[in-house]
Amino acid sequence: MSLLDLPPRPSPARPSTPARSTAPTVPSSAPTAPSAATPSSEHAEERTSRSDRVNRLRAGVLGANDGIVSVAGLAVGVAGATADIRWLLIAGLASLVAGALSMAMGEYVSVSTQRDTDTALIERTRRDLAAQPAAEHERLIASLVESGIPSDVAGQVADSMERHDALAAHTRFRHGVEQEAVVSPVSAALASLVSFTVGGVIPLLAILASPPALRLPATMLAVVLALALLGLLSARLGESNARAATIRTIVGGILALLVTYGIGALLGVAIG
Template identity: 50%
Template sequence: MPRSVPFVAGPHANEPHGHNIAQRLNWLRAGVLGANDGIVSVAATVVGVAGVTNAPVPILVAGVAAVVGGAVSMALGEYVSVSSQRDSQRALVDKERGELIGDPKAELAELAGLYEAKGLSAATAAQVAAELTDRDALAAHLSAELNIDQRDEASPWQAAYASAASFAVGAILPVIAILLPPSGLRIPVTFVAVLVALVLTGMLSATIGGSSKTVSATRLVIGGALALAVTFAIGRALGASGIL
């Protein structure tokens, strides 16, 4: 007979564990979104200007302005968004803490009811609630009622820095791609460089997040190609019309 293998509790491979998951996901979200926005938005800007003129100075000025303005905008947006999320979480934590102080018996019964609703027997639910309450009542209620872990509080400054830095890194690529080649190759080279970069960022985000690389890269490439084509067409139309 084959020998039984004792069960050993522990994290499974390739599964996220730990109290800093939210922070890592926040960094990932801000970084990937920042890089993609930097690549696409700045590429669309310089390609649109290149549709009007091949002169390098206007293209450079537009590119630099788009990089700086976009990085500041991304940082501010992430800071405000994550700050609002953090403030809402803190308000919920304070509310739960007050309820525990005001009526601990009712909160214990509520916690037991939550575990019973998840499928535990009344006796087991009461025992689990009591043991978790003895260990850390606030953490137990935050987890069961609100799915909140206080240690996972996101940092608005970290999100802002990550978003601004990744935007700037992504945005440098289209500026370089459109200025280095000869005037006749600027648009094709920029298109190729941007689409390749979007494939890479899409695959990277899918790898870290555990999703499909093909689906992620395809979405980004289609969106980026449409943005470049539309802005170039608008720039070319405005240039041909004599308005600019």
């Protein structure tokens, strides 16, 4: 047999290599991007901030107005009865200290009562939702219908609101109370204390620094300027009509001064 008749030798098989993937592998421990704040949480924070700001603004305006008018009224009333500067100083300081502390405590007690009432209402609503959810659901639907939502869609709206936050939906739309907007009594008391003191110092300095013949006009001028500034400031902070707020505070303050001075003058004549 010749070499040409031999069968060809089979070539050795090459090991097959796995196909290389072109898609990059992502490690399982890759950090995820932080989730942004949801619009509902941002809206809740905005409502809380606005409620606290309005609370401090109300307490501050009330305290400053009361400080200006009450201290000026008492000092002018005493000035109508006597020209002794010592009695004016004693009456003015006593009115300033007592009025500031009284305003702070009154504001604290008032706001604390409101806070306790709102907190108790929220807790009662929480218990009612756990005990009788169906009845509370029907009450929410009735409240939505009363607010103007058509009755044929009020049920769907109530379902959607309860899925999102049932307690907030019931307290807000049925009772007008928001969990995030419960006011702080401490901030209201401090605002009243500081504003009353600042407001009361203005007429007190005016009446003590003026000669006896000019005490009434000087004090009235100081009160008018202070009340005008207070009206403008409160209107700007509250984004309301500055003219109406200014006129309202000035007229009330002037009337209080005239009445107290007249009473003091009558008592001074009677005592003299």
